[in-house]
Amino acid sequence: MERDIQRVIGSSSILAATLDQTSRLAAINRPILIMGERGSGKELIAERLHFLSERWEQPFITLNCAAINDELMESELFGHEPGAFTGATRIHHGRFERADGGTLFLDELGTMSAKLQEKLLRLIEYGEFERLGSQKTLRVDVRIIAATNANLRDMAAHGEFRDDLLDRLAFDVIHVPPLRQRLEDIPELAEHFALRLSSELGWDYFPGFTQEAMDSLFQYHWPGNIREFRNVIERSVFRTGQTEEKISTVIIDPFQTDQTKPVETAPLVTEDTEETHQPFKQQVENFQKQLLINALKRHQHHQAKAAEELQLSYDQMRGLIRKFKLNQ
Known part of the structure; x- marks a missing residue:
């Protein structure tokens, strides 16, 4: 059964920059991390990465890490053999096996346990894993795309997420802009x-x-x-x-x-509450400009910190600063 692939709706400059980054990253066979608030369209970006890549005819498999407990998660990812645990009566092919040759999208990655993070890191490093209850090593060719609304860097700093796994997953990071x-x-x-x-x-x-x-x-x-x-x-x-x-x-x-x-x-409305009768597009641009100005002020014009607060990539931040001529 074919997936119902939804297109990304919108023509704003910030969305266009995100889609352009996505299109460029689709061509390279590396893990990608997608950051964004709940409901912002992270899975649509993951689909775009897959279907614009050379893997587009191969499986696109998804797994919401927050929807399954640790015991079932391990089986769902890596599969199991008969007798691996009570109720395991036949071979179960996990998501990695089913995604072989294609892409596995791991949503809500920040909820994954430390044990599974370790096994995931090994698979990314060597492309190898074993089903639960088996000593036979299997090899797969899977591109991993992960998504989260959590701040994984802060989690890693507090020992809640593996630094080495974050390094491997974040070949590049796509920031999906919120609707506001x-x-x-x-x-x-x-x-x-x-x-x-x-x-x-x-x-x-x-x-x-x-x-x-x-x-x-x-x-x-x-x-x-x-x-x-x-x-x-x-x-x-x-x-x-x-x-x-x-x-x-x-x-x-x-x-x-x-x-x-x-x-x-x-x-x-941030600091500028003056009533205007300007065209809609101009009012939106004024609002975006004021958001940038306020964020830069709060962070003493440190562009990287302001970009992080607004959940923009550094390139997006620089592009908007040039657009609104804020560096003059």
Whole structure:
């Protein structure tokens, strides 16, 4: 059964830089680490790395490390032989065997135990492992892509993650920007998810959103990122129902009974609260510029530290500084 590969929606400069980095890294057969907040689209980036690589016709296997306990995780990764433990009655081929020749995507890597980290490091180093209950060494050719929303460098500094494993996994790091850093993508994303649900429901027409509804989308801070955004758009379209009028109510919180009350949000405006009537694109760029200025101020213009706070790569930070001419 073929996977339903979803395209990455958006045309913002920060997303374009991330996709460009992804495309370039797809060509090199090295482990890659994807960093980003929950719901920001890390698995889509992993899929892009695989399907733009020479391995695109081979398996793309995924495993959420946070969804399985340690005992099952070892079996899921490396497989087991009959009799390896109670209930093991036949050979089980683990994810590494199933991904041979292709790519294994390990999501939520920061939750992996120290024991499994050690076994994973050995596999990356030598391409070898044994199934549980077996002494036979197996070899595989698997590209590993890992993702996490945890700060693995801090975890390694506190002995919670292996330094040597982090070094091997991070040939390069892709930082997936959160939605609040790519506000100009909101109209395109809203239309995409609304049209998709309308089509799923068999509706012939989607009227769009009012300006007030769009404003509420821009003002929310989106802690759940694209995953949360998709749910909000689809929920709002479904509850409104078929109509020729533009959708005016955006239902961000399904637990809130009175949708006329504003949802509590973290303020998106930083230091510049002056009301403007500039074009949308200019207002978004002003907001991005102010984010950079504030972060640089907080870190005494140390660009690397400011980039880390904003979850940007150093190259992305330098590109935005040049774009907004902040180094002049």
